Amino acid sequence: MAVSPSSSAQQARQALANRLAELCRDAGLTGRDIARLCSWHPSKSSRIMNARTPPSADDIRAWCRACGSEDQTEDLLASLRTAEGMWVGWRRMERAGLKQAQEARLPLFERTRRFRAYSSWFVPGLIQTYGYTEAVLRAVQRRRVEVDDVADAVAVRMERQRVLYKGDRRFAFLVEESVLRNGLGGAEVQEEQLRHLLTVGSLPSVSLGVVPTRTERSRMPVEGFWIFDTAQVNVELVSGYLTLTQPGEVAAYADTFRELADMAVYGAKARALITSVIQTLR
Known part of the structure; x- marks a missing residue:
């Protein structure tokens, strides 16, 4: 253990x-x-x-x-x-391939009604494009997974995105500005992904915030995490996947999300920031 x-x-x-x-x-x-x-x-x-x-x-x-x-x-x-x-190393989680690891998370997404996600590395999976997801999972597979089932794993993640459009759910996504500029997949994949953010960010059930890069800030970037309702937090670390269910730990991540959200820009300001990055790709 x-x-x-x-x-x-x-x-x-x-x-x-x-x-x-x-x-x-x-x-x-x-x-x-x-x-x-x-x-x-x-x-x-x-x-x-x-x-x-x-x-x-x-x-x-x-x-x-x-x-x-x-x-x-x-x-x-x-x-x-x-x-x-509650703590699973990536190699153990993904030893049978990436598809199975993606499928294992589906029930949690289906039963959750309020999602909060923060990322300092990648665009969160629920709002990724096919090409961006493929680039992310291909990088993972090359680094630590012997089984090559990337195409199947991408299909599972795309299917999971249906929760964005079904039922009475609310979504709050926060990304660091550096996520918009990480170059993953190349310029074409990046531009498609950024344009998708503009589309998803306009959905009535979605709040999309970008934490601008600043010389001074009250809260430094932290590890990426998801908060599912008020019951569970999942944290993706370099070494593994952490599941937190203790109320005090869940509350600590909720407080962190709130602090980061207060630093983010939304609406027209977020769209302007994303659009400016798209223009640099050209």
Whole structure:
């Protein structure tokens, strides 16, 4: 189980450790007893019960057998998967290809009604063009994914964009001005993407803000993140994908979004900024 700085992930690990410790106590065993019955080093069971060492699936199966609680195995394995899912390295998430990683996120997008997205790297996926998405995913595939299913992954992301036009949903997108100038995919792809931003930004359900490049600012650029309603935040880091569900963590990202939004330009000013970048591409 990968370790992340998230208190959501840590709380999930601690909850699993507490349940394993409870099974041990209910069986009248000590940590040393568990280690002996499982043929482990004596300190391993203590580390697991104190959430210092995450258990593997095989560890949980052995623990339940030692406690005579094999009926608890599947439930505990589900808890393990939940804790692991809060922090997922890119290589693990994308080991079967990019299409599967894109499909896994679709249910979250379909059940969300209020979206907030901030990006300091790329245009957010929901408002990307086909060519821009292809350039993004091709760069990802070349860097870290052995399976080449970029075309299928692009199709999944394009299909996901239907949420922009269905149901009573609200969208707030914030991008740094540098995102407009990142050169991804070349001038033709960039111009198409910027013109698409002008179109999407005019939708009644969409708020599109651009944070201008300034010599002085109250909030520096941060990692890209999505806020789904008030229930969950997903953060894309260099090393992996972080899921946050603790109210305090969600609130912290909501506050950050609000601060960045206060620095952004909208409407005519945003369109003028985007148009000026289009003109430089020519």
